[in-house]
Amino acid sequence: MPRRILLLAIFAGAVHAQAPQTKPLYVLEDSYINWRLLPSEQSYASIDGKHLKQYVVDQANISLHYRDNGHPQFWGRISGTEADADNARWLEEKFRSIGLSEVHQQSFDLPEQWMPQSWTVSASAGGTTLDLQTAQPTYRTQATPAEGLELEAVDAGLATDAELDARDLKGKAVFFYTTDYFSRHATISNRAWKRIADRGAAAIFSILAVPGNIRTQFYPVGVSIPTFSLGLQDGVAARAMIDHAGATPARVKIRLAVNMVPNLKTSTVWGTLPGATDETVVIVAHRDAWFQGANDNGTGVATMIGLAEYFAKIPQSQRRRTIIFAGTSGHHDGSALSGKWFAEHKEFFSKTALLINCEHTADEELVLSNGVIRKTNGTSPQTWYVGGSHKLEQIVVNAFQEFGVATYAEPERAAAGEMGRYQNLAPSMQVIDTGYYWHSDFETPEIIPPTALAAITRAYAKIITDVNALNLEDVQRPPTSSGGANN
Numbered sequence: 001m002p003r004r005i006l007l008l009a010i011f012a013g014a015v016h017a018q019a020p021q022t023k024p025l026y027v028l029e030d031s032y033i034n035w036r037l038l039p040s041e042q043s044y045a046s047i048d049g050k051h052l053k054q055y056v057v058d059q060a061n062i063s064l065h066y067r068d069n070g071h072p073q074f075w076g077r078i079s080g081t082e083a084d085a086d087n088a089r090w091l092e093e094k095f096r097s098i099g100l101s102e103v104h105q106q107s108f109d110l111p112e113q114w115m116p117q118s119w120t121v122s123a124s125a126g127g128t129t130l131d132l133q134t135a136q137p138t139y140r141t142q143a144t145p146a147e148g149l150e151l152e153a154v155d156a157g158l159a160t161d162a163e164l165d166a167r168d169l170k171g172k173a174v175f176f177y178t179t180d181y182f183s184r185h186a187t188i189s190n191r192a193w194k195r196i197a198d199r200g201a202a203a204i205f206s207i208l209a210v211p212g213n214i215r216t217q218f219y220p221v222g223v224s225i226p227t228f229s230l231g232l233q234d235g236v237a238a239r240a241m242i243d244h245a246g247a248t249p250a251r252v253k254i255r256l257a258v259n260m261v262p263n264l265k266t267s268t269v270w271g272t273l274p275g276a277t278d279e280t281v282v283i284v285a286h287r288d289a290w291f292q293g294a295n296d297n298g299t300g301v302a303t304m305i306g307l308a309e310y311f312a313k314i315p316q317s318q319r320r321r322t323i324i325f326a327g328t329s330g331h332h333d334g335s336a337l338s339g340k341w342f343a344e345h346k347e348f349f350s351k352t353a354l355l356i357n358c359e360h361t362a363d364e365e366l367v368l369s370n371g372v373i374r375k376t377n378g379t380s381p382q383t384w385y386v387g388g389s390h391k392l393e394q395i396v397v398n399a400f401q402e403f404g405v406a407t408y409a410e411p412e413r414a415a416a417g418e419m420g421r422y423q424n425l426a427p428s429m430q431v432i433d434t435g436y437y438w439h440s441d442f443e444t445p446e447i448i449p450p451t452a453l454a455a456i457t458r459a460y461a462k463i464i465t466d467v468n469a470l471n472l473e474d475v476q477r478p479p480t481s482s483g484g485a486n487n
């Protein structure tokens with residue numbers, strides 16, 4: 001083996017370290033830590049984690065079907081595609097079979113959608129070529145000219161200002177390495193994308209230091225040149241090639257074809273469970289996803305369906321408030337049309353005692369240890385938000401403790417994700433989790449513990465039940481210092 005190839009192989013192997021090969025003593029799927037129900041909580045036993053997990057698998061299968069029918073690179077339950085329509089029909093059918101009323105799809109016209117058709121990225125030096133299979137264009141990034149780009153490659157290390165200033169980046173394909181594990185945004189590594197583009201780069205690759213070789217879909221990164229994320233194994237191999245190239249620098253070939261597709265549609269899927277009054281509880285979950293989207297947002301949709309099933313079995317006279325369910329079009333493409341509709345219809349929330357956003361509600365605690373991602377039988381702690389009275393805060397905290405929902409030590413100041421733009425229109429709450437595999441092709445049903453799905457869905461059911469014992473004004477946010485209500 002030539003020395004350069006050998007070096008590359010050793011480098012790639014370093015991030016490919018194997019997990020210990022001891023034999024497992026339990027079946028993981030059956031052995032996630034489980035909170036047992038007290039006798040007084042047995043009414044929540046019908047919320048079954050394995051049953052809910054099937055809904056995650058169903059949604060993942062919609063994504064896989066789309067992938068396997070002509071969309072091998074940019075796939076998921078993507079707004080405006082057949083996968084979106086399949087998913088909407090699937091959810092509508094679930095709402096109907098549960099017996100919800102007023103089940104329907106509210107259609108929206110999408111603005112032009114960014115649809116990458118195909119791409120290839122390769123790096124070469126000294127007669128060796130690396131096919132960088134995990135390169136994934138950041139959302140809405142620039143297409144290349146049809147003939148592609150061929151650029152000199154530069155390794156910018158961690159993209160500190162000192163490293164960038166020490167190199168000539170003009171017209172180059174710049175690779176930077178980041179341990180900003182949970183970011184899929186413009187903000188990664190102190191806005192490295194912008195700092196590199198401002199120095200004249202022609203293309204940028206972000207090597208995400210999540211062990212393995214995952215493809216991750218980033219949100220828009222705010223620069224006007226082609227930008228890609230890259231799996232660690234590919235990224236380390238590319239850096240080794242660049243760093244060992246010697247007098248003739250490594251070069252990168254990039255070809256990215258994108259169509260901006262007009263006239264697509266998406267929808268909000270509605271269902272209603274009438275209660276004893278016209279006051280409401282509103283449950284939302286976004287339907288869109290990248291890749292299999294098991295956690296984001298297969299789990300949230302599964303939790304929403306689980307709540308519909310649970311409350312549908314309770315007699316209407318015992319359901320104080322009407323519960324409205326909405327599978328929203330989502331926000332991955334930036335249009336968030338369902339959310340805009342909510343934000344523009346304040347009156348919709350005039351009698352809402354509680355708004356719950358079901359988003360990324362359950363995943364396994366993965367641990368980065370000795371250069372590999374280890375699976376565990378634990379549940380990932382959640383960031384969480386609650387906006388309402390002190391009584392609501394206590395109801396939420398008690399339910400999490402009662403059913404074993406692990407959270408960050410402090411709640412967030414505001415709701416991230418789907419509910420951000422309308423969180424203040426009613427008392428509201430959510431948990432939300434991301435994790436190493438968020439927005440990647442490794443975010444599969446395999447990392448969704450049924451026990452975690454049961455725990456969060458039971459907790460939400462208990463929160464709704466406890467809120468239904470309170471009057472509207474006892475749930476709402478306390479008046480602000482200016483004297484007006486904050487919602």
Ligand SMILES: [Zn+2]
Pocket residue numbers: 286296297359360417418
């Ligand atoms: Zn989400």
